[in-house]
Amino acid sequence: MSNTSSRVELHPLTLADQDEFCSLVRASADLHRPWMQLPATAEEFRTWMRRFEDGTNRGYLIRVRETGAAAGTVNINSIIRGRYQGASVGYAAFAPSAGQGYMAEGLTAVLHHAFNDLRLHRLEANVQPGNKASLRLVERLGFRYEGLSPAYLFIDGAWRDHERWSVTATAPWVPDPSLPEI
Structure with missing residues (x-):
């Protein structure tokens, strides 16, 4: 799941990523606080991974192609089909790789995946x-x-205020079969 010109690859997040993920979250605590809270222990990670079981949420690691190191994480959350065909996206860099452009490349890959493979029309x-x-x-x-x-x-x-930003698929876009024709 990657763009061959990119320095990164998307990998679906799995239970096998637990130790690496939690270690990177702990190492990134100062970077993430107060913006987000990610699972930092094995128990939190296993609980958090349950959100991906039914397919309405998808989790990915952004890995540096050259080294395999996880540079960040991205979720496509609350996928809604029917007339909406959209989802929200959440993301976080990991401190060891922050500031090197990997998140921009990783999110670009996520947009491509969301609009072309998942056939979503809108991401927030x-x-x-x-x-x-x-x-x-x-x-x-x-x-x-x-x-x-x-x-x-x-x-x-x-409870934190948030700015809402969105992007929509550009033509040519092939809709998901769940989009009503009328």
């Missing part, structure tokens, strides 16, 4: 207003600002 990214690096990333990747969602997610002990 919800970002806390103070997370300037993440806001620059979604804007650079072509997401459009849609507005502020007050008290959107419960993170770090409080």
